[in-house]
Amino acid sequence: MDIPRIPLGTWIENGLNWLTSEYSLVTRGIARFTQTGINSLNDGLMWLPEWALMAMIALLCWKVASLRLAIGAVAGLALIWNLGLWDPMIETLTLVVIATFVAVLIALPVGIAAALSERLYRLIMPMLDFMQTMPAFVYLIPAIPFFGIGSVSAIFATVIFSMPPAIRFTTLGIRQVPVELIEAADAYGATRRQKLFKVQLPLSLPTVMAGINQTIMLALSMVVIAAMIGADGLGSEVWRAIQRLRPGDGFEAGIAVVILAMLLDRLTQSLRKTRR
Amino acid sequence: MEETRPVKIQVRSLSKVFGKQPKKALELRNQGLNRSDILEKTGQTLGLSNISFDVFEGELLVIMGLSGSGKSTLIRCLNRLIDTTEGEIIIDGENIPTLGEKALLECRRRHFSMVFQNFALFPHRTVRQNAEFGLEIRGVDKVERQKTAQTALTQVGLDGWEEAYPNQLSGGMQQRVGLARALANDSSVLLMDEAFSALDPLIRKDMQQELIQLQSKMQKTTVFITHDLDEALNIGDRIVLLKDGEIVQIGTPEEILTKPADDYVRRFIEGVDRSRILTAESAMRPVRTTARDSDGPRTALHRMRDHSIDSIYVTDRDRRLIGLLEAEMASSAIEAKSETITNHLTQDFRKVPPEEPLHNLFAMFSDKSFPIAVVDEQQRLLGVVVKGAVLDELARAGEQ
Numbered sequence: 001m002d003i004p005r006i007p008l009g010t011w012i013e014n015g016l017n018w019l020t021s022e023y024s025l026v027t028r029g030i031a032r033f034t035q036t037g038i039n040s041l042n043d044g045l046m047w048l049p050e051w052a053l054m055a056m057i058a059l060l061c062w063k064v065a066s067l068r069l070a071i072g073a074v075a076g077l078a079l080i081w082n083l084g085l086w087d088p089m090i091e092t093l094t095l096v097v098i099a100t101f102v103a104v105l106i107a108l109p110v111g112i113a114a115a116l117s118e119r120l121y122r123l124i125m126p127m128l129d130f131m132q133t134m135p136a137f138v139y140l141i142p143a144i145p146f147f148g149i150g151s152v153s154a155i156f157a158t159v160i161f162s163m164p165p166a167i168r169f170t171t172l173g174i175r176q177v178p179v180e181l182i183e184a185a186d187a188y189g190a191t192r193r194q195k196l197f198k199v200q201l202p203l204s205l206p207t208v209m210a211g212i213n214q215t216i217m218l219a220l221s222m223v224v225i226a227a228m229i230g231a232d233g234l235g236s237e238v239w240r241a242i243q244r245l246r247p248g249d250g251f252e253a254g255i256a257v258v259i260l261a262m263l264l265d266r267l268t269q270s271l272r273k274t275r276r
Numbered sequence: 277m278e279e280t281r282p283v284k285i286q287v288r289s290l291s292k293v294f295g296k297q298p299k300k301a302l303e304l305r306n307q308g309l310n311r312s313d314i315l316e317k318t319g320q321t322l323g324l325s326n327i328s329f330d331v332f333e334g335e336l337l338v339i340m341g342l343s344g345s346g347k348s349t350l351i352r353c354l355n356r357l358i359d360t361t362e363g364e365i366i367i368d369g370e371n372i373p374t375l376g377e378k379a380l381l382e383c384r385r386r387h388f389s390m391v392f393q394n395f396a397l398f399p400h401r402t403v404r405q406n407a408e409f410g411l412e413i414r415g416v417d418k419v420e421r422q423k424t425a426q427t428a429l430t431q432v433g434l435d436g437w438e439e440a441y442p443n444q445l446s447g448g449m450q451q452r453v454g455l456a457r458a459l460a461n462d463s464s465v466l467l468m469d470e471a472f473s474a475l476d477p478l479i480r481k482d483m484q485q486e487l488i489q490l491q492s493k494m495q496k497t498t499v500f501i502t503h504d505l506d507e508a509l510n511i512g513d514r515i516v517l518l519k520d521g522e523i524v525q526i527g528t529p530e531e532i533l534t535k536p537a538d539d540y541v542r543r544f545i546e547g548v549d550r551s552r553i554l555t556a557e558s559a560m561r562p563v564r565t566t567a568r569d570s571d572g573p574r575t576a577l578h579r580m581r582d583h584s585i586d587s588i589y590v591t592d593r594d595r596r597l598i599g600l601l602e603a604e605m606a607s608s609a610i611e612a613k614s615e616t617i618t619n620h621l622t623q624d625f626r627k628v629p630p631e632e633p634l635h636n637l638f639a640m641f642s643d644k645s646f647p648i649a650v651v652d653e654q655q656r657l658l659g660v661v662v663k664g665a666v667l668d669e670l671a672r673a674g675e676q
Contacts, residue, residue, distance in 0.1 A: 178396075180392055180394055183396065184396040184398075184409075185409075186357055186384075187384065187389075187390040188385065188389070188413050189381045189384035189385035189413055189414070190381075198398075198409075198412070198413075202400045203398075
């Protein structure tokens with residue numbers, strides 16, 4: 001007896017094809033808009049002389065975190081500059097910044113809604129599990145028919161892959177506000193809105209920041225992988241090194257990624273700690 | 277007398293069932309089943325059953341009961357932090373359980389301020405911002421709410437701490453912030469949910485004292501929840517005693533103590549640790565000198581001079597106290613060439629039995645500064661209490 005194979009893949013493909021043809025106008029629009037954003041941020045950052053950007057980053061590190069981090073940042077960035085990886089580094093940074101921005105923009109309202117509604121919570125949590133455990137490469141495939149080869153597709157895949165922690169941590173942060181504080185707000189006649197903005201959100205801020213930190217880290221790992229679909233940056237340096245079997249180049253680009261990751265991580269973490 | 281006072285809140289046959297089929301639980305209760313039977317049969321808890329009482333305008337009503345008696349549920353039903361199952365709660369003509377969402381918010385803002393057992397201060401707000409919270413929620417403008425909050429903070433003795441954060445304060449001070457938040461709101465009713473229970477005993481006594489003082493100044497209608505009988509007796513104008521979600525007795529502290537409604541209340545009162553209650557005996561000093569009724573005025577005056585006192589207690593031969601002789605009276609008796617002092621005695625002094633609670637003695641000192649005489653049942657003079665001794669004794673009890 002033969003059990004026919006379930007044509008799951010065909011269904012998904014049909015669905016994606018339908019989406020692509022029906023909404024091509026929308027996706028093209030988004031692609032153009034996003035590409036403009038990427039280009040202007042890229043151009044802006046590259047227009048600045050290397051030393052000027054380094055100085056600004058160092059100042060930011062010093063103000064937000066510590067002198068130690070500022071010194072570390074200068075040393076790391078100087079190494080990247082010296083290795084000739086400055087421009088790819090800027091391209092990667094741009095992708096991370098834009099992808100994180102979009103991810104957080106979606107994640108915050110969704111996370112808040114999931115925290116306040118039990119039904120939405122039950123609906124969203126399995127979706128997040130799906131988004132996080134699906135191998136990251138798989139997102140790259142449908143991204144191409146939607147947005148074409150290049151950075152926009154990379155951002156699309158990155159947003160989907162990196163959004164879950166921001167949603168999860170926002171929901172968690174709001175849910176773990178002590179009941180007695182909610183009770184106190186209620187007792188004084190606070191509306192839902194007042195409760196959210198005066199009590200729940202301020203108290204969940206440290207947790208939300210931890211989620212954003214996670215999102216940035218995931219975004220960085222994804223934009224490197226996204227080199228496979230033509231995203232510029234440090235990822236494409238690694239990709240090229242693989243194709244030409246040049247481990248030295250590969251490690252150089254890899255080390256640049258590590259430096260960028262550490263810098264972003266320390267910076268966002270200290271941002272979280274300076275808040276009360 | 278009490279019945280003529282205006283009623284602020286009327287609670288009528290209030291019940292609360294925790295569970296999914298509350299109607300069924302109430303039906304069973306009406307058939308005469310008790311709390312544990314209902315829990316066994318339906319898996320639901322009868323939190324409150326058929327509660328009726330009034331809160332009078334300006335009084336401090338204590339709702340007291342052990343844990344599980346339903347007192348926390350009851351106070352939360354008043355401002356509907358918990359929805360009731362049946363019954364009425366009427367404040368200024370509004371029935372709280374049937375209010376719509378908007379009207380409920382309005383009612384909470386206008387009528388209720390709440391002080392919580394674990395303070396429930398907002399850790400991300402300064403002391404001042406915490407005190408402003410209720411006003412901010414009501415949309416009072418910034419200048420005015422700062423002013424009101426400042427007044428409230430001054431009232432509770434937190435001047436100079438406005439910019440501190442709650443985690444920088446001790447427990448007692450944190451609860452003062454909680455109290456200031458409630459006072460600044462200027463609602464018509466103050467709800468205090470075990471407000472002092474989380475504080476250590478010394479600070480707790482202070483806070484009780486301060487609440488009594490504030491209360492005498494402001495006459496704010498207050499509902500105070502506690503599990504501590506001492507506290508209830510100390511601060512309450514009236515006490516509602518709860519047991520297993522039902523009212524056992526309502527009355528003034530004196531009524532509860534002298535006319536306990538049933539064995540439960542009686543056992544409760546006996547449970548008060550008597551050794552901790554200070555009496556006149558504990559602060560009493562032996563009398564240094566007394567005069568006899570047979571003494572002449574010169575002898576009596578001489579004794580007063582010897583001990584540098586300006587009044588002397590006079591006893592008969594069985595040491596029974598018959599009066600007090602002031603130095604002036606002794607002098608005038610000498611001038612009048614009187615041979616005895618018995619006609620010159622005054623009865624204008626206070627005498628108490630040895631078991632008189634110490635805090636009652638305070639009020640007695642206010643008029644004249646004669647030492648208070650401590651006498652036994654046969655009117656024999658056992659000793660005297662002077663003002664300083666009362667303070668000493670209270671202070672020492674506080675240290676223990």
